[in-house]
Amino acid sequence: MHGPELILLLLGALLVTAAARRVAAPAPLVLVAVGLVVSFIPGLPEFELEPELVLVLVIPPLLYSAALDSSYHNIRANMRPIGLLAVGLVLATTAVVGWIAHVFLPDLPLTAALVLGAVVAPPDAVAAVAIGRRLNLPRRTMTLLTGESLINDATALTAYKVAIAAALGATATWLDSTRTFAIAAGGGVVIGLLIGVGVCKIRAVMHDGVMESALGMLVPFGAYLFAEELQSSGVLAVVVAGLYIGHQAPKSSYYTRLQDTAVWRSVDVLLESFVFALIGLQLKTIVADVEITPALAAGAAVVLVATILVRFAWMYPAAYLPRFFSRRVRERERAPGWRGVTVLSWAGMRGVVSLAAASALPLELPGRDVIVFCAFVVTVGTLLIQGLTLPFVIRKLGFHGDEEQADALAEAQVQHAAAQAAVDRLNEVIEEGDQTPDHVVERLRMLAQHRGNAAWERLGRQDDESPAASYRRLRRTMLDAERQVFVEARDSGRIDDEVLFRVLRELDLEEAAISRE
CATH class of the missing domain: 1.20.1530.20 (Na+/H+ antiporter like fold)
Incomplete structure (x- = not known):
């Protein structure tokens, strides 16, 4: 051959x-x-x-x-x-x-x-x-x-x-x-x-x-x-x-x-x-x-x-x-x-x-x-x-x-514990004197809570879109809009391809993190 x-x-x-x-x-x-x-x-x-x-x-x-x-x-x-x-x-x-x-x-x-x-x-x-x-x-x-x-x-x-x-x-x-x-x-x-x-x-x-x-x-x-x-x-x-x-x-x-x-x-x-x-x-x-x-x-x-x-x-x-x-x-x-x-x-x-x-x-x-x-x-x-x-x-x-429901329940339980551990660790860092602005800390807390709640929401009714699913859908729409702006900026010569590729990777990683099969 x-x-x-x-x-x-x-x-x-x-x-x-x-x-x-x-x-x-x-x-x-x-x-x-x-x-x-x-x-x-x-x-x-x-x-x-x-x-x-x-x-x-x-x-x-x-x-x-x-x-x-x-x-x-x-x-x-x-x-x-x-x-x-x-x-x-x-x-x-x-x-x-x-x-x-x-x-x-x-x-x-x-x-x-x-x-x-x-x-x-x-x-x-x-x-x-x-x-x-x-x-x-x-x-x-x-x-x-x-x-x-x-x-x-x-x-x-x-x-x-x-x-x-x-x-x-x-x-x-x-x-x-x-x-x-x-x-x-x-x-x-x-x-x-x-x-x-x-x-x-x-x-x-x-x-x-x-x-x-x-x-x-x-x-x-x-x-x-x-x-x-x-x-x-x-x-x-x-x-x-x-x-x-x-x-x-x-x-x-x-x-x-x-x-x-x-x-x-x-x-x-x-x-x-x-x-x-x-x-x-x-x-x-x-x-x-x-x-x-x-x-x-x-x-x-x-x-x-x-x-x-x-x-x-x-x-x-x-x-x-x-x-x-x-x-x-x-x-x-x-x-x-x-x-x-x-x-x-x-x-x-x-x-x-x-x-x-x-x-x-x-x-x-x-x-x-x-x-x-x-x-x-x-x-x-x-x-x-x-x-x-x-x-x-x-x-x-x-x-x-028949493992799907049991897997979802186990994931929700562990995800809740993981989110609580993340918030506890964040609080420890803040108490040690970290100077991160309050609005950033609050955003991190909300992100951890969102991840903890998302697994529980997937256990709910399957015929309605859960808040977590709505968040993922809207966030993907926003990421597509951001990509389009950067691509247009590259095409018009305002930014270099190297800048575009770096930003696209950041956006892709975020989309990969929020996407679920």
């Missing part, structure tokens, strides 16, 4: 994403569908998926960004179910799908079939999380989806390496495989934690938001490459570093937090658009590289069905058996409802990791073309079948979160 082709692909993917977001459609699914259609346009250059590009330059920043936004407390509180999904389910999928592929595709040796199982084992939660947020899934369900997606790639890629070694004739016992997995996982966690701690300490003494953000952008690539160089899990290193740095973010400056949020959201949109468009565009290349016989098509379809069903077969026992056998689990965790288990079972779409892993297979691997074709069928099939029907399943089951 050459430079101009890459730019055209990125531009086209962004335009499709923008159109999908405008009509509230799940952008990843739209991108895959459009890519499938576009791949057969005559004269279109072939867009080959380069595994090194995806595994080093795409997956680490996406995982890191997701980890930054994840709740360490929520993930820690749900480590048992997340572990059952991200480790247990991945290994079970590898074994079951591998055995079924060997049975229905006899030309595929068992060791190579297990490679296929490892390739399609890890779900990609990008599409599921996007749909879940739009349809207000419960927070615990979103935590399980996100936590699973952060860890399962490490499990699958480790199983993938072991399976490839076995398929190529390398002797490896179960003990050797378990030891390799433990060392890779443990090393990834330690390296990620060390990098996270080190980066936070360095950023704490920088006092420069731009440099802090620049350093943060190196973390996913450095953590991944450094861990892989030490035969550890680069994926786990990236995830652990992101979780730690995200957990420590409140200690950073406001400038760093604002900049990091803007930077990583832009990176997410760009990379997600790129990879899902690339998935659809692979159809032409993959079809050209393999002779598709009725037996192969039927076998690939069976592998697709098995990949979907094994998740259901795992989810229900994993959700209820631990509660049956352990009183501690019953006391510590709320019983999962069957609706939530069903939604999680259906949210098993595969993504670019599966295709990248398949494309990176050694050329001498037995049945390589069959594995690549089946991986493509599973990836696209789960994205289109499960992804397109997941909103219907969620709505049909009536499964949605």
